[in-house]
Amino acid sequence: SIQVKRLRVRADSLRxxxxxxxxxxxxxxxxxxxxxxxxxxxxxxxxxxxxxxGEFEDVAFALKPMTVSxxxxxxxxxxxxxxxxxxxxxxTSGERVxxxxxxxxxxxxxxxxERARKRALTVRDSLLKGADFAAMARRFSMDxxxxxxxxxxGDVAVPNLPPSFREALTGLREGxxxxxxxxxxxxxxxxxLGRVPEREYRLEEIKEDLKRIVLDQKLKxxxxxxxxxxxxxxxxEVKD
Numbered sequence: 001s002i003q004v005k006r007l008r009v010r011a012d013s014l015r016x017x018x019x020x021x022x023x024x025x026x027x028x029x030x031x032x033x034x035x036x037x038x039x040x041x042x043x044x045x046x047x048x049x050x051x052x053x054g055e056f057e058d059v060a061f062a063l064k065p066m067t068v069s070x071x072x073x074x075x076x077x078x079x080x081x082x083x084x085x086x087x088x089x090x091x092t093s094g095e096r097v098x099x100x101x102x103x104x105x106x107x108x109x110x111x112x113x114e115r116a117r118k119r120a121l122t123v124r125d126s127l128l129k130g131a132d133f134a135a136m137a138r139r140f141s142m143d144x145x146x147x148x149x150x151x152x153x154g155d156v157a158v159p160n161l162p163p164s165f166r167e168a169l170t171g172l173r174e175g176x177x178x179x180x181x182x183x184x185x186x187x188x189x190x191x192x193l194g195r196v197p198e199r200e201y202r203l204e205e206i207k208e209d210l211k212r213i214v215l216d217q218k219l220k221x222x223x224x225x226x227x228x229x230x231x232x233x234x235x236x237e238v239k240d
Contacts, residue, residue, distance in 0.1 A: 056101075
């Protein structure tokens with residue numbers, strides 16, 4: 001569409017500000033990114049395979065540290081990606097990268113949103129008539145990180161659910177299908193497979209997540225200190 005092409009041109013322009021004119025990546029992300037990560041300079045922390053949409057992930061894992069990608073299109077819009085560091089596969093975790101991005105999203109037209117809502121209602125109606133949820137997810141889902149597994153999300157802690165989903169999903173009975181729920185990336189239809197009683201996690205279950213959280217914070221702090229030293233010792237004149 002014309003809107004998508006215009007966003008691509010804008011993405012090219014922003015990339016040129018970073019690569020061609022030396023503008024700090026985090027400055028461009030804070031000013032122009034449509035993603036909530038923009039307030040952090042586009043910082044996404046570290047992530048592994050299967051945690052991002054496929055188009056984004058393929059480019060991120062192929063990028064060399066500190067290089068800036070060409071604009072990458074996903075169902076969320078156009079991304080400009082910069083990888084800060086790669087982490088090799090270890091005995092305790094798979095390959096991971098620390099990256100940041102600028103996201104440019106197309107404005108959603110009311111007609112497009114209404115078509116998405118009607119499709120979600122059609123999918124739900126098929127499920128209520130006995131269609132297989134996994135087969136429907138593989139056919140219709142736009143979430144590339146879960147569609148191949150039939151939309152399976154695994155166990156999700158209630159506090160981690162988006163507020164707009166929390167009440168609707170906690171009210172479902174086991175085996176029940178939700179009404180279409182509007183989220184940031186479109187409309188979602190969920191099926192509750194079961195409930196896990198609330199309990200305290202054992203350290204063995206969460207120690208890898210805790211390690212990643214601590215590592216992410218250490219990396220961010222180290223990077224911020226390095227950037228501060230660079231800024232204090234280098235004078236850069238930018239002319240648009």
